[in-house]
Amino acid sequence: MSRAKQVYDWFDSRLDLENGQTFLGKAFPAEDSFLLGEVAVFCFLLLILTGVFLGFFYEPSTSAVQYDGSVAQFQGEEMPEAFVSVLHITYTVPFGMFIRRLHHWAAHLFVASIGLHMLRVFFTGAYRNPREPNWVVGTGLAVLAMGAAYTGYALPFDEFAATATGIGYNLTVSVPLVGDFLAEIVFGGEFPTSATIPRLYFLHVLVIPLLIMGGLALHMFILVRQKHTEAPREDDVETGREAIDRENDDVIVGLPAVPNQAAVSAVVFFLTAATLSLLAGLLPVHNVAEYGPNDPAATPELIMPDWFLMWVYGFLKLLPGIAIDLGPIHINSEFLGGIVLPGLVFAAILAWPFIDRTPEVHFTADPLDRPWQTAVGVAAVAFVMIASIAGMNNILANQVLDVSTSVVNPILAAALLIVPTLFGIATYLLLREDDPATPPETDGEDVAADGGPARSSDGGGDDD
Numbered sequence: 001m002s003r004a005k006q007v008y009d010w011f012d013s014r015l016d017l018e019n020g021q022t023f024l025g026k027a028f029p030a031e032d033s034f035l036l037g038e039v040a041v042f043c044f045l046l047l048i049l050t051g052v053f054l055g056f057f058y059e060p061s062t063s064a065v066q067y068d069g070s071v072a073q074f075q076g077e078e079m080p081e082a083f084v085s086v087l088h089i090t091y092t093v094p095f096g097m098f099i100r101r102l103h104h105w106a107a108h109l110f111v112a113s114i115g116l117h118m119l120r121v122f123f124t125g126a127y128r129n130p131r132e133p134n135w136v137v138g139t140g141l142a143v144l145a146m147g148a149a150y151t152g153y154a155l156p157f158d159e160f161a162a163t164a165t166g167i168g169y170n171l172t173v174s175v176p177l178v179g180d181f182l183a184e185i186v187f188g189g190e191f192p193t194s195a196t197i198p199r200l201y202f203l204h205v206l207v208i209p210l211l212i213m214g215g216l217a218l219h220m221f222i223l224v225r226q227k228h229t230e231a232p233r234e235d236d237v238e239t240g241r242e243a244i245d246r247e248n249d250d251v252i253v254g255l256p257a258v259p260n261q262a263a264v265s266a267v268v269f270f271l272t273a274a275t276l277s278l279l280a281g282l283l284p285v286h287n288v289a290e291y292g293p294n295d296p297a298a299t300p301e302l303i304m305p306d307w308f309l310m311w312v313y314g315f316l317k318l319l320p321g322i323a324i325d326l327g328p329i330h331i332n333s334e335f336l337g338g339i340v341l342p343g344l345v346f347a348a349i350l351a352w353p354f355i356d357r358t359p360e361v362h363f364t365a366d367p368l369d370r371p372w373q374t375a376v377g378v379a380a381v382a383f384v385m386i387a388s389i390a391g392m393n394n395i396l397a398n399q400v401l402d403v404s405t406s407v408v409n410p411i412l413a414a415a416l417l418i419v420p421t422l423f424g425i426a427t428y429l430l431l432r433e434d435d436p437a438t439p440p441e442t443d444g445e446d447v448a449a450d451g452g453p454a455r456s457s458d459g460g461g462d463d464d
Helices: 003-015 017-024 032-055 081-091 096-123 132-153 159-173 179-187 196-225 257-282 307-318 333-355 371-391 393-401 405-433
Strands: 064-066 078-080 252-256 323-326 329-332 456-458
Touching: 032 096, 032 196, 032 257, 064 081, 078 081, 081 096, 096 132, 096 257, 096 307, 096 371, 132 159, 132 196, 132 307, 132 333, 159 179, 159 333, 179 196, 252 257, 307 333, 307 371, 307 393, 307 405, 329 333, 371 393, 371 405, 393 405
Parallel strands: none
Antiparallel strands: 064 078, 252 456, 323 329
């Protein structure tokens, strides 16, 4: 027996490597849209790596220190230590500006890829029985991703970030009965206090990342335990060993995990890293030097959140001033617009697989063959887009239309109710009248989608 065989047998007897080889042959459908989940995972990995680098130089403190760095306009001034450390990272630390930009764009792509991944799952019906649990986990990951972005947004403690973070504080304290308690936990008391930045930093670098890692692990565990969805087959599939009927949902047809899918994943990782590096090298991010350190006595002229929270800001902009007292319970427009309405949106997303209940399915569906489900999705996308436009009502009114926000707000409020409804009805009527598309003819060749070797088949697998 060779030395290599002895070493392998030693590990096999302890780690059951033979059983692990079964996973290496798992089949992954060769569908490009299925890779959006991998993009999200790789963005999170890059966020961890760049975050570790930034953590070496960042100081989560609001204590005043004298600045003696390379930015001339702040020389000799006493400013919050958090703000000074971000200036140091940006303008003094080698590659600091690039890493900070890379972290910024990775966060944006992380949220975007999760959103696009959920849209793909929704419109193709991949959330249906038995995959409801993973839809629930994915919804939680989307919320955590936005929470991670929000807590990181505050850390530079410049004038813009501090003002935007204050909006989150106001939403937190607006929660009836428990608002002050929640604000004490998250913000360390009335914003801003000396405990605010340390609390948000703790949430940003430890609590939320651990929850995301746990969610990703659970997501992958469910994927491995369940069979992967795949697009409907155009014809019977010849694998080289056997012919698989196009309707056979007991077998997955796709690329084996190793080496084919592993190679595809490597390409996706490097493309993701290259895209983010290009964005970081060419496009600037939040300019802390321009806004200056937090000044409680001043407010920036233009305040708005990032695009993925703009729809929530739109709710706040459109709701009129409301104040209702029901005994000890105080309800205001901030609570309704910033907590209740977004909560209802996510509750609807979470509940959707249990609304659109079906028998167990394996193949994904064509959105054009699902009139009412696709209509709901189109209406939901239109709803979020109109709400996001409402979040920019001051730009729309003052810079585009040259009117006051009081003129555009009623129009936007009406559009928020009417436009999604019209889009949904139009989509339903168009799809209901259309005949299902006839699948294109195929020559029956058994070639992988990327032009590689013949596809493999598998009786089990995982759902993207």
